[in-house]
Amino acid sequence: MNVEFVTAGFPLITLSIIIPVIAAAVLFIVKEELAKPISIITSAIVFLITTYMLFAYDYTSYKIQFYEKYTWIPQFGVSYEVGVDALSLTMVWLTALAFLVSFIWSTNIQKRIKEYFISFLILEAACIGVFVSWDLVWFYIFWEAMLIPMFLIIGIWGYAERIYAATKFFIYTFFGSLFLLIGVIGMYIYQYFNKEILSTSYFDLVNLNLPFNLEIIFFLLLALGFAIKVPMWPFHTWLPAAHVQAPTAGSVILAAVLLKMGTYGFIRFSLPWFPEASKYFVPVMFTLGVIAIIYTAMMALSQTHIKRIIAYSSVSHMGFVTIGTFALNMEGMNGAIITMISHGFTSAALFLAAGYIYDRVHSYELNDLGGLAKFMPVFATLFMISAMASAGLPGLSGFVGEFLALVGTFKASVLTGVLAGISLIVGAGYTLWLYHKSMFKESLLTPEKIHRWEKLKDMNGVELTSFVPLVVMMFVLGIYPAWWIKLIETTSAAILSKIIGG
Amino acid sequence: MSILEQIVSGIGLPNFWVLLPEIIVLLTAFILLVLELFIKNRVVISGITIGGLLLAAASISLIREGDVTFYGLYVVDMFSLVFKLFLILTTIFVVINLKPYLDSKKTYYGEYYYIILFALIGMMIMVSAPNLVTFYMGLELAAVSIYILAGTFRKDYRSKEGAFKYLIIGGMGTAIISYAIALIYGRTGSFDFYTIASSINSNSLDIGMIGALILLIVGLGLKAAAVPFHFWTPDAYEGAPTPITAFMAVAAKIATFAVILRVMVEAFPFISSEWSFAWALLAAASMIIGNIIALRQENVKRMLAYSSIAHTGYILAALAAPTGMGFTALIFYSLIYIFMGIGGFIVLSALEKNHNWTNHINDFKGLARRSPMMALFMLIFMFSMLGIPPTVGFMGKLGVFLALIGMDLWWLAVVLVIMSIISAGYYLRVVIYMYMYEPVSKARLNYSVSEMFTVAFMATFVLILGIYPTIFWGLSSTLSSVLLAGIGR
Numbered sequence: 001m002n003v004e005f006v007t008a009g010f011p012l013i014t015l016s017i018i019i020p021v022i023a024a025a026v027l028f029i030v031k032e033e034l035a036k037p038i039s040i041i042t043s044a045i046v047f048l049i050t051t052y053m054l055f056a057y058d059y060t061s062y063k064i065q066f067y068e069k070y071t072w073i074p075q076f077g078v079s080y081e082v083g084v085d086a087l088s089l090t091m092v093w094l095t096a097l098a099f100l101v102s103f104i105w106s107t108n109i110q111k112r113i114k115e116y117f118i119s120f121l122i123l124e125a126a127c128i129g130v131f132v133s134w135d136l137v138w139f140y141i142f143w144e145a146m147l148i149p150m151f152l153i154i155g156i157w158g159y160a161e162r163i164y165a166a167t168k169f170f171i172y173t174f175f176g177s178l179f180l181l182i183g184v185i186g187m188y189i190y191q192y193f194n195k196e197i198l199s200t201s202y203f204d205l206v207n208l209n210l211p212f213n214l215e216i217i218f219f220l221l222l223a224l225g226f227a228i229k230v231p232m233w234p235f236h237t238w239l240p241a242a243h244v245q246a247p248t249a250g251s252v253i254l255a256a257v258l259l260k261m262g263t264y265g266f267i268r269f270s271l272p273w274f275p276e277a278s279k280y281f282v283p284v285m286f287t288l289g290v291i292a293i294i295y296t297a298m299m300a301l302s303q304t305h306i307k308r309i310i311a312y313s314s315v316s317h318m319g320f321v322t323i324g325t326f327a328l329n330m331e332g333m334n335g336a337i338i339t340m341i342s343h344g345f346t347s348a349a350l351f352l353a354a355g356y357i358y359d360r361v362h363s364y365e366l367n368d369l370g371g372l373a374k375f376m377p378v379f380a381t382l383f384m385i386s387a388m389a390s391a392g393l394p395g396l397s398g399f400v401g402e403f404l405a406l407v408g409t410f411k412a413s414v415l416t417g418v419l420a421g422i423s424l425i426v427g428a429g430y431t432l433w434l435y436h437k438s439m440f441k442e443s444l445l446t447p448e449k450i451h452r453w454e455k456l457k458d459m460n461g462v463e464l465t466s467f468v469p470l471v472v473m474m475f476v477l478g479i480y481p482a483w484w485i486k487l488i489e490t491t492s493a494a495i496l497s498k499i500i501g502g
Numbered sequence: 503m504s505i506l507e508q509i510v511s512g513i514g515l516p517n518f519w520v521l522l523p524e525i526i527v528l529l530t531a532f533i534l535l536v537l538e539l540f541i542k543n544r545v546v547i548s549g550i551t552i553g554g555l556l557l558a559a560a561s562i563s564l565i566r567e568g569d570v571t572f573y574g575l576y577v578v579d580m581f582s583l584v585f586k587l588f589l590i591l592t593t594i595f596v597v598i599n600l601k602p603y604l605d606s607k608k609t610y611y612g613e614y615y616y617i618i619l620f621a622l623i624g625m626m627i628m629v630s631a632p633n634l635v636t637f638y639m640g641l642e643l644a645a646v647s648i649y650i651l652a653g654t655f656r657k658d659y660r661s662k663e664g665a666f667k668y669l670i671i672g673g674m675g676t677a678i679i680s681y682a683i684a685l686i687y688g689r690t691g692s693f694d695f696y697t698i699a700s701s702i703n704s705n706s707l708d709i710g711m712i713g714a715l716i717l718l719i720v721g722l723g724l725k726a727a728a729v730p731f732h733f734w735t736p737d738a739y740e741g742a743p744t745p746i747t748a749f750m751a752v753a754a755k756i757a758t759f760a761v762i763l764r765v766m767v768e769a770f771p772f773i774s775s776e777w778s779f780a781w782a783l784l785a786a787a788s789m790i791i792g793n794i795i796a797l798r799q800e801n802v803k804r805m806l807a808y809s810s811i812a813h814t815g816y817i818l819a820a821l822a823a824p825t826g827m828g829f830t831a832l833i834f835y836s837l838i839y840i841f842m843g844i845g846g847f848i849v850l851s852a853l854e855k856n857h858n859w860t861n862h863i864n865d866f867k868g869l870a871r872r873s874p875m876m877a878l879f880m881l882i883f884m885f886s887m888l889g890i891p892p893t894v895g896f897m898g899k900l901g902v903f904l905a906l907i908g909m910d911l912w913w914l915a916v917v918l919v920i921m922s923i924i925s926a927g928y929y930l931r932v933v934i935y936m937y938m939y940e941p942v943s944k945a946r947l948n949y950s951v952s953e954m955f956t957v958a959f960m961a962t963f964v965l966i967l968g969i970y971p972t973i974f975w976g977l978s979s980t981l982s983s984v985l986l987a988g989i990g991r
Binding site for chain 1: 922
């Protein structure tokens with residue numbers, strides 16, 4: 001794979017990593033009241049930078065753009081190397097959006113404000129770093145550095161079982177990433193012994209042309225790290241625990257950004273590095289993907305805890321991304337990437353909605369809700385749109401990605417396509433059920449509930465500002481997906497080039 | 503011509519210039535030994551100690567080129583100079599924190615200062631030894647001084663118990679090493695590393711030589727607290743005054759790793775495949791036992807003692823890959839362990855000054871509320887020991903992984919991975935208790951300036967080196983090539 005680079009005139013990417021870190025350092029010294037405005041302004045700046053990059057990106061051919069490279073540890077051939085292609089760029093933009101939304105939402109946080117915003121700012125830097133690094137050591141540094149703030153966020157600001165959930169999250173992901181690390185080191189050593197190149201750059205490792213048996217081994221080592229992060233069935237058990245216990249903004253980031261890292265890893269590393277092994281493992285990935293989609297959709301159906309339902313639906317959607325990716329054709333790949341973006345909007349919005357309900361009603365249990373729509377119509381509308389987008393209603397974002405992923409899957413394997421397609425119905429089922437039970441079902445209403453809910457206020461300004469951008473993006477992506485597909489098409493082709501040629 | 507002049511003209515005067523750091527430290531120690539009888543002002547005593555150490559550190563920069571002096575008994579090269587510099591710096595950080603700690607315990611012994619310096623000289627001799635006799639002398643000087651240091655709380659039962667255990671087991675180690683030296687001398691007729699190296703290769707291994715090698719490795723493993731020779735460590739570390747624990751766990755260990763590396767590489771370079779396997783076994787055992795026992799500790803100081811055993815395992819694992827990369831990784835990890843180890847133990851020492859603080863894990867509840875900065879530094883040290891980027895602990899483990907996988911030692915790499923994950927259990931627990939529980943006591947925590955400075959300095963370096971390890975990597979690989987260049991000289 002020969003890649004062209006467009007060097008950045010101005011280090012925009014480095015800036016968007018460093019600004020949150022600087023802001024976090026500033027927060028240490030300033031007064032507590034300033035924490036919220038500083039964080040919101042910081043994330044707004046980062047969002048503007050990434051939005052600028054999104055429009056300045058030239059998608060007509062595959063080039064790594066806004067590329068920067070500086071030598072870092074010459075003894076090991078490690079450089080600081082960042083840049084974006086369309087996949088990285090959309091993910092970075094999604095990250096910036098999700099963080100902006102979370103920061104705005106978090107203005108109602110009361111407990112240990114400074115530490116809260118410092119954790120989130122460092123998390124933002126690490127998340128952006130993961131998506132833009134092309135040097136494997138830096139990739140790994142960001143990938144792991146993200147664990148520390150997330151661990152604290154779940155553990156400090158979470159709900160009753162937070163410590164258990166935080167520890168489970170940490171140990172699960174740490175386990176996976178260490179295997180990822182030895183996989184990468186193995187490739188690095190192989191490269192050194194066989195090609196005498198001392199480099200951890202993605203662009204050197206991609207040209208390694210490993211023998212088949214080594215490809216299998218390294219694929220498995222890396223896949224373990226990614227699969228836990230996605231999470232794929234059967235490694236998903238940390239996710240419901242973490243989601244349920246995390247504070248609202250933590251859940252938003254977890255769903256909108258962290259889950260994408262796993263699928264990003266598969267698309268970015270596994271396919272171009274191990275084309276033969278990827279083909280070899282298609283049946284396994286399809287099986288795991290279909291199990292994830294169906295099993296977790298069933299699990300979602302039987303839950304009564306709002307966040308748990310959304311968490312399971314996330315695993316299910318990630319199953320679509322997995323099968324789309326391993327369909328190994330253009331439609332599947334485009335579908336996978338679009339689903340990742342769309343899931344970023346919908347899951348973030350749904351978790352915000354859950355947080356909103358909890359703030360008002362102080363319960364996540366469906367049976368404690370019911371008939372809320374009458375009392376907060378604005379919220380009900382926005383929640384409805386998000387739920388429909390998540391379920392895949394045409395015209396909204398969820399439909400585009402899932403449709404493309406299914407088309408790709410049908411081309412690769414009809415059986416998988418049929419099974420995944422059927423589960424869409426289940427998906428629509430639990431989403432509607434969730435919405436129906438919480439917002440409409442009037443049989444759950446008691447006079448006492450009505451009395452309480454008459455006092456509830458509809459969305460305030462802060463909540464609207466954080467919620468509306470997501471809903472708008474669902475429409476944008478749903479109604480005019482062509483722009484997005486054009487944006488990612490060259491990248492999908494480049495990623496698949498080793499597998500399907502061209 | 504007098505007799506003295508005849509001797510000098512016959513064999514030449516040894517080059518004392520390159521011994522400047524040792525001489526300064528020794529003079530300071532003797533001055534303190536005498537002064538301590540008359541001056542009871544602790545500030546003066548510790549001031550003189552620190553002044554002497556700073557002078558010694560500065561004098562290292564005066565030594566422009568290395569030399570083998572004392573008629574081939576003492577080598578001053580870059581390897582030994584760099585380790586001496588770091589040992590002196592470590593000692594400075596221990597000494598400045600000694601006074602506040604002892605003040606709070608209301609037990610003051612002036613002996614500390616000069617005994618620490620004697621131990622330091624022992625370590626400096628260790629890292630400069632080109633010869634089994636010099637090596638043995640340095641090892642013993644350091645060891646005997648540390649036995650005394652560990653037991654200076656003579657009214658405290660645990661301190662005495664720890665020191666006594668250490669004395670008995672350490673004495674056994676000394677005996678084992680001297681057997682090994684005797685056997686090596688019997689086989690090769692020399693104490694000198696290079697002569698030994700040139701007369702031993704894998705074809706000339708016989709039962710005596712193998713026995714000697716095993717005894718030597720056992721003895722050195724005992725000094726480095728490798729499993730299964732670690733039984734003295736938890737008790738000695740827990741019983742000793744906490745700054746002294748830091749000294750034992752960091753300075754003494756670093757010196758031991760340096761000397762292990764030097765002996766193995768310079769005296770036995772041609773049978774590296776034999777000894778590397780022995781070290782691999784010790785490393786695996788240390789990682790497994792250290793981490794698993796640490797998991798069950800309720801006392802954080804004791805937990806850190808076991809964690810230091812686990813770190814011995816990680817560091818020795820690099821020796822299982824006897825390549826330039828392996829030696830580089832070992833040197834790098836040893837040097838960075840200074841920052842994590844001193845940091846972690848000094849945090850404990852600072853906290854321990856406060857009333858009712860027992861180092862029990864429950865005492866850490868809500869530390870982040872009571873003392874946010876201290877909790878943040880402890881968090882950095884814990885994540886660094888766990889090996890999470892962007893702290894330097896990750897870079898250390900990365901080097902070991904590179905070395906191990908470069909030699910196809912996958913099994914040891916996997917042991918390292920699994921044990922790292924297990925270690926998350928106890929390091930995270932400290933973080934959880936500090937950050938995720940409400941404080942049980944609201945009493946103010948007081949720290950001295952020196953403690954705050956030490957801890958902040960170490961934490962800053964842990965982060966800086968985690969982001970920019972380049973200089974340290976360069977240094978470590980230079981040192982390892984200095985060692986390798988010496989082979990077969």
